[in-house]
Amino acid sequence: MTTLENRPETRFPTTPATPDEWLARAREVRTVLAEGAAARDRAGETPHAEVQLLKDAGLVTLLGPVEHGGGGQEWPLAYRVIREVAAGDGSIGQLLGYHLLWFWAARLVGTAEQIEAVESEATRNQWFFGGAVNPRDEDVVIRDAGDHIVYNGRKSFSTGSKVSDVTVLEGVLDGTETHIFAIVPSQQPGITFHDDWDNIGQRLTESGSVTISEVQVPWDQAAGFREKAFEPRVYNTLNVPTIQLVFVSFYLGIARGALEEAAEYTRTRTRPWLHGGQERAVDEPYQLDLYGDLASKLWAVEALADRVAEEGLAIHRNAWEVTPQERGEHELRVAAVKARATDVALEVTGRVFEGLGARATATELGFDRFWRNVRTHTLHDPVAYKRREVGAFLLRDELPEPTWYS
Structure with a gap:
């Protein structure tokens, strides 16, 4: 089975009302996507059914107005939802992240009348944005x-x-x-x-x-x-820190998917090394060290990402009055977490093979897709320039100038 059309319909009878319920919904979607993800990656078919799943689950209108049938939620939760979906399928996590960004673009640059018109229509009709x-x-x-x-x-x-x-x-x-x-x-x-x-x-x-x-x-x-x-305003330049946090979200989601899928394989299928003196792979000291190291690094960046998202909430809530100083300080924090998420996601998705063993390189298992997904998108813009933003502030007290990438 390579497409979601081949599985029983997934029904979502109610619309989530709280952040916890939305995260639970995202985890349901993750579970559906994770099944057969490696086969779908190999097939490379247009993901019509996957996008329909996002619509059926209500995730495409997560940021939409409640009065028009949307979730009425804000960016900190949206980033975590993207992370969950990406853990099941990195491509679909990216699609959801970009969709939410472009859904929000009316708020970014639109007039008050345009924001109302776009969000009401997009929510009622479940538009999926490219x-x-x-x-x-x-x-x-x-x-x-x-x-x-x-x-x-x-x-x-x-x-x-x-x-x-x-x-x-x-x-x-x-x-x-x-x-x-x-x-x-x-x-x-x-x-x-x-x-x-x-x-x-x-x-x-x-x-x-x-x-x-x-x-x-x-x-x-x-x-x-x-x-x-x-009619310009400072908020118009929030496209970069917002989309960079979207990137962070699906990088970390892909890394979590890799780590958890690898851990399950190690628990159930990896054989202990014949000279290691252990009867189970999960008892070998190097396995405990590997998974402990990778999980600790991933948890740390996830916590930083959540914190930076919360710090940006005041800016999104004050869109018509945000100052250049507030915008610049937020972009610095985003740059920092983008740099760390890039490094950690690449490390996790590459090093999990050390805990799997040679048999896990079989094409059918598709463990390589996690690294390929992260490696492909982390080349979007050089992470060295994110570190440079942070360094320039620390050493020269310079805030980033708003550009297409900063």
């Missing part, structure tokens, strides 16, 4: 066509592509340096997803390239614009 916003590419060009704008161009990456209901576009107004975000239907003649994502990890994220041709958007749907003029 995004074509890779800043390393040449910018998509936007033409002013009177009462609407027109997007044209290409992006190398568009995570969520074929499984998304709507896609966030970003480009630059022709002849200016003005960036404009907009939400458009994914399935339309002007958007071509090239289905060319063929990387070693995160194989089910639908992150291939996209061509955008004559996609029209009314000016009143250009995020944050009134009368063709953008």
